[in-house]
Amino acid sequence: MSDPDGPPHDLGRLIEVLDRHGVEYLMVGGVAAIGYGAERPTEDADCVVRRERANLNRLADALRELNARLRVGGMTDVEAQMLPVQIDGTTLDMASMSTWMTDAGPPLICSPVWRLRTATWCRTRSWPGERWCSGAMGS
Amino acid sequence: MRGYSEVMAAQPVMSAEELIERVRQAAPPTPDDVTILWDGRRLDSREAVMEWLTEVAAKRAEEAIGADVRS
Numbered sequence A: 001m002s003d004p005d006g007p008p009h010d011l012g013r014l015i016e017v018l019d020r021h022g023v024e025y026l027m028v029g030g031v032a033a034i035g036y037g038a039e040r041p042t043e044d045a046d047c048v049v050r051r052e053r054a055n056l057n058r059l060a061d062a063l064r065e066l067n068a069r070l071r072v073g074g075m076t077d078v079e080a081q082m083l084p085v086q087i088d089g090t091t092l093d094m095a096s097m098s099t100w101m102t103d104a105g106p107p108l109i110c111s112p113v114w115r116l117r118t119a120t121w122c123r124t125r126s127w128p129g130e131r132w133c134s135g136a137m138g139s
Numbered sequence B: 001m002r003g004y005s006e007v008m009a010a011q012p013v014m015s016a017e018e019l020i021e022r023v024r025q026a027a028p029p030t031p032d033d034v035t036i037l038w039d040g041r042r043l044d045s046r047e048a049v050m051e052w053l054t055e056v057a058a059k060r061a062e063e064a065i066g067a068d069v070r071s
Helices: A011-020 A029-035 A053-065 A077-081 A089-093 B016-024 B046-070
Strands: A025-028 A045-050 A098-101 A108-113
Touching: A011 A045, A011 A053, A011 B016, A025 A029, A029 A045, A029 B016, A045 A053, A053 A089, A053 A108, A089 A108, A089 B046
Parallel strands: A045 A108
Antiparallel strands: A025 A045, A098 A108
């Protein structure tokens, strides 16, 4: 199901849209590890998002702007676009880890957590467009 | 090659612009990169997705009724 002809990964656009919609999130996983110096490949952008309905609604707004499509095993991206998926806070709240294809390229994997703990495990920097951490704990 | 454990205590080593460029030509996703539900089900087929969407619609309707009752 890999799509080598898909759009290049535009992580900058992903972050810009999430930030502009005021989504509370942290980039984790491979992207964060690379930012901290790990030499490892990644094929997606993992983020944890605060599992609070208003925040999930903001995430839904951002996903709709990115023309997000659910990524489904056994289906092409074109086929998945035809699914009657309504992207809203309810939909996002009912998956522990939702995987979306977007016009910005890489699959965006969103994991809702009750709380973003930023003291020890996560380091974020506040300048616009940068938000990653070396680990995230949710509860 | 440095793994997760070695970098956990480190500071970011590149700017956001450098990171974005590094990720730009990343590998395509693998077939197992799919949505996973709270009960562990994986949305790895059209049938699984349609079943889940029915549950989402029911939850949405339940929330709408709850909102009406509160208002």
